[in-house]
Amino acid sequence: MDYDVIIIGSGPAGLTAGIYSARADLKVLILEGEQPGGQLTTTTEVENFPGFPEGIMGPELMNRMRTQAQKFGAETKFELVTSVDFSKKPFEIKTSEEVYLGNSVIIATGSRARYLGLESESRLKGRGVSACATCDGFFFKGKEIVVVGGGDSAMEEANFLTKFASKVTIIHHSENFKASAIMLDRCKANPKIDFLMNKEIVEVLGENSVTGLKLKDSKTSEVEEFKTEGLFLAIGHIPNTGLFKDKLEMEKEYIVTNDTKTSVEGVFACGDVQDRKRYWQAITSAGSGCIASLEAQKYLSHGN
Amino acid sequence: MITHITKENYKSVVVESKLPVLIDFWAPWCGPCQMMGPVFEEVAKEFNGKIVFAKLNTEDYPELTNGFGIQGIPCLILTKSGKEVGRAVGFLPKDLLKQKVQKLYETI
Known part of the structure; x- marks a missing residue:
């Protein structure tokens, strides 16, 4: 199945990228991954997301973002990516159910809670x-x-x-x-x-x-x-980058980006997975998701 | 079709069931449980006639929840004649849930 943009991950970064891409009339697939809605689904009240002076529950905020992406036509699936191939175009994204082809890919796999490792x-x-x-x-x-x-x-x-x-x-x-x-x-x-x-x-x-x-x-x-x-x-988080080792330039555990562009043309990354400055906020992730979508749109109109 | 377990129907739905029963222990305040809901329903269709998929609200029925020693949700427990066969804690995407349920099913 062919898409203009395949988004891996469904936290604030992935869903914002989905909203912007689908609203730009692109054919968008969002693969929700191992924690649909991302880390905000495990929080209670979010007090600092602009536009919600009375606060909003994390899961509720994420449900609204998903609905907003779907409203513009983004397809969402509860699937987990098992491998990616960025060496050929269109890019190939595999889940255990299906192989998807994308002219561009936006990585928004976020991070997961760190355990002690015992x-x-x-x-x-x-x-x-x-x-x-x-x-x-x-x-x-x-x-x-x-x-x-x-x-x-x-x-x-x-x-x-x-x-x-x-x-x-x-x-x-x-x-x-x-x-x-x-x-x-x-x-x-x-x-x-x-x-x-x-x-x-x-x-x-x-x-x-x-x-x-x-x-x-x-x-x-x-x-x-x-x-x-x-x-x-509550000992912090680790970026979910296991799928991309040896496929993209990395620094420590993070994907290296320049305005969300990774080392492979047509592959973008946003949110925690590339947040080497460790802002780690819903709003900064959403912001970088927007940038990733705009960059992907630019790439799709000129880069191919 | 997902059955909702209550104190009243627990015996007939879980203990006396001829088929194994997969119970999704959830709560309205639990974000990952909300995400689990639609995935659970999708996977239920694929095990139609083999496994009964049921949900139990841990807030409403703490005594049934405690019986299984649950201290973390979402938690899925596969039961046969009311006895636990295996469990999975935490959200699972569709394919992983399917694999996990299939594996547990084969051990019965």
């Missing part, structure tokens, strides 16, 4: 280990839980989780926090939140559900056990 952690996922406070906080009513991380999202999750948990301990590997002063102060003022600094989680304990953590002191290397029934991760 075997015990992955074994207990969904059994006390979670990377989505809004999804799973409800299951920890009256329980004592831990949030690991030191940035704004860790503070936001900790605050949110006190709606359910009796106590939330924020564990951080250092004593310096990346979180903004306003978020840190909110947590410090919350009587249900405790801080435990200079501790690294080396193991998640529990058979069928989380019962505790093994912590190592960052300074003394001393190891101790800490009782808890839940572990929420």
